[in-house]
Amino acid sequence: MSLHNSEDKLQQALALLDINRLQEAKTLLTQLCTPDCNNAEAWLMLGAVNGELGNVDVAATCIRRAITLDSQYPEAHLSLATILMAQGMAEEAQKSCQQAVDQDSDYAEAWLMLARINQQLAQLGEAERCYRQVVALWPGAYDAHYELGLILRGLGKFNEASDSYRTVLSIKPDNAQAHAGLGEICLLQNNYTHAVEHFKKSVATEAGRAETHCNLGLAYWHLSKIQQALDSCQTAIRLNPELAEAYSNLGLVLNALGRSEEACAACQQAIHLNPFLDGAYVNLGMAYHDLGHYDEAREAYEKTTRINPSNPDAHWNLGLLLLLHGEFERGWEEYEWRWRRQATPPRSFKTKLWDGSILAGRTILLHAEQGLGDTLQFVRYVQHVKARGGRVIVECQAPLAQLVSTCEGVDEVVVQGSPLPPFDVHAPLLSLPRIFQTQINSVPNQTPYLKVPDQNHARILAAISSNPGQLKVGIVWAGRPTHPNDRNRSCELALFRPLSMQANIKLFSLQKGARCSDLTTNAVSAINLGDMLNDFSDTAAAISGLDLVISVDTSVAHLAGALGKPTWVLLPHVPDWRWMLTDEKTPWYPHMRLFRQHQAGDWSTVFERVTTALQNH
Numbered sequence: 001m002s003l004h005n006s007e008d009k010l011q012q013a014l015a016l017l018d019i020n021r022l023q024e025a026k027t028l029l030t031q032l033c034t035p036d037c038n039n040a041e042a043w044l045m046l047g048a049v050n051g052e053l054g055n056v057d058v059a060a061t062c063i064r065r066a067i068t069l070d071s072q073y074p075e076a077h078l079s080l081a082t083i084l085m086a087q088g089m090a091e092e093a094q095k096s097c098q099q100a101v102d103q104d105s106d107y108a109e110a111w112l113m114l115a116r117i118n119q120q121l122a123q124l125g126e127a128e129r130c131y132r133q134v135v136a137l138w139p140g141a142y143d144a145h146y147e148l149g150l151i152l153r154g155l156g157k158f159n160e161a162s163d164s165y166r167t168v169l170s171i172k173p174d175n176a177q178a179h180a181g182l183g184e185i186c187l188l189q190n191n192y193t194h195a196v197e198h199f200k201k202s203v204a205t206e207a208g209r210a211e212t213h214c215n216l217g218l219a220y221w222h223l224s225k226i227q228q229a230l231d232s233c234q235t236a237i238r239l240n241p242e243l244a245e246a247y248s249n250l251g252l253v254l255n256a257l258g259r260s261e262e263a264c265a266a267c268q269q270a271i272h273l274n275p276f277l278d279g280a281y282v283n284l285g286m287a288y289h290d291l292g293h294y295d296e297a298r299e300a301y302e303k304t305t306r307i308n309p310s311n312p313d314a315h316w317n318l319g320l321l322l323l324l325h326g327e328f329e330r331g332w333e334e335y336e337w338r339w340r341r342q343a344t345p346p347r348s349f350k351t352k353l354w355d356g357s358i359l360a361g362r363t364i365l366l367h368a369e370q371g372l373g374d375t376l377q378f379v380r381y382v383q384h385v386k387a388r389g390g391r392v393i394v395e396c397q398a399p400l401a402q403l404v405s406t407c408e409g410v411d412e413v414v415v416q417g418s419p420l421p422p423f424d425v426h427a428p429l430l431s432l433p434r435i436f437q438t439q440i441n442s443v444p445n446q447t448p449y450l451k452v453p454d455q456n457h458a459r460i461l462a463a464i465s466s467n468p469g470q471l472k473v474g475i476v477w478a479g480r481p482t483h484p485n486d487r488n489r490s491c492e493l494a495l496f497r498p499l500s501m502q503a504n505i506k507l508f509s510l511q512k513g514a515r516c517s518d519l520t521t522n523a524v525s526a527i528n529l530g531d532m533l534n535d536f537s538d539t540a541a542a543i544s545g546l547d548l549v550i551s552v553d554t555s556v557a558h559l560a561g562a563l564g565k566p567t568w569v570l571l572p573h574v575p576d577w578r579w580m581l582t583d584e585k586t587p588w589y590p591h592m593r594l595f596r597q598h599q600a601g602d603w604s605t606v607f608e609r610v611t612t613a614l615q616n617h
Helices: 003-018 022-032 040-052 056-069 074-086 090-103 108-120 124-137 142-154 158-171 176-188 192-205 210-222 226-239 244-256 260-273 278-291 294-307 312-324 328-340 372-386 398-404 429-435 458-465 493-500 514-521 536-544 555-562 604-615
Strands: 363-367 391-396 412-415 425-428 471-476 505-509 526-528 548-552 567-571 592-596
Touching (some): 003 040, 022 040, 056 074, 090 108, 192 210, 210 244, 244 260, 244 278, 363 372, 363 429, 372 429, 458 536, 493 505, 493 514, 493 604, 536 555, 555 567, 567 604
Parallel strands (some): 391 412
């Protein structure tokens, strides 16, 4: 065939390809590509057409012939990579694509293909490098910026991923994927308010995005906006009834609403749809736990760790369950997994975590974590740390600073958020039981380990002492409203009314916060000390003037226990881990008595027992 005829056929084939008449183009190119044809472009076109028609083996043979004729043909190497990917030969495709970019470093299409191949091979670092080449060559290619964002997120480079998603939005402001990506990064960074904003923008553009509605529900759950969370999860399920994650998140939300049996059913449906969705087992375990079905909860957590041994939420929740059952040795170890949870990242210090070794004059920082009650309970370990021969700095919440300074062994107190002095090692307060290998029979429970700070509390004490001859009882009926379990652990002030009617008893309210207003709407006779209590030093002074404290599970109960004051704690049917499950006694506070619900939500019988106990007090 003459060169002129070959060029004509090639141009005719190109024209046919332009109008997607593939079979006719293939016939023409087959006529052209005889065994003695040395036209690399023709062989490449024939390979490409066969590839489009699904004849991948023939396509690979043709493209390899083109490369044999012209080894410096980057388009051929890229086409071969495409065919090899269709044949499931990703590593070979990677080599071909690498040759394409080696021959033409400005070949954006080849960089894009190489990026996607590396992504499939889980070589995320190489994928990042390739995507960066793509966006440098094609700065306006928003889809490449988006895919770079996905890679950066997978590498844990959340801020850079956010930058990529924002670049997408600068090019295409209504891009639903980019808003969803930003929302997911915000979720991972515990920035739930901004997560909601981005997810809402995403579904405003593409209302049918079930995964985004699902994530929106999770963000609302983190913000304790439970009704919105419920609506979002139900929308996700309506859009995609096969989306296992939506049922798992629905389980979380239903459990937060106290609908734990329904939560179990939702999580079981998630597991039915995806038996390897480890988060669904964690959520199922939490729902079982809240129902008091502890064996089933434990089974769910342990199933999670078999599916994903590195799931921190499973280990942490299992730790809580073990501690609740008094299995301290393993429980403390599992409890350490809290530092791997997304919600509770560890503090970043240059110094090492203390291992319990002799301090030999070194300075140790003990830093508070979690709630005020946790600090009050575990600051007891300070004197044992001090006995290891060092200088002890305690960093704690501002309302506790003066009180913590009275604890034996404390050399210096620093308020959270203030600059820290130099120190050699550090330890979180709630890691000390593990470090000291605490068992039930070795809990350091000598009280008092806190004292009322030396300052003028005359006004508070005068208000208490003005009622001589009566049993002076301090009461607290509600904890922090934002506590995840507040609906179970807090009770109504009206339940104290029978106590207030006893002639030999005078009630004193130690309640702080919004629930103080209950005193104005309930027929409970109690002297309100709340307005005089500016910090926990004031509360400690008030407790020192009382005969007894009766409190729900909140920080005041721990304070009274730490001061060695007789304290009665009112516990829900499923208590916090530290109170365990049986007995009226606790190893943590020798002067404390526990009054437990025998049925979920039944405070009335608890108060009947309290009333009887007071009559015999």
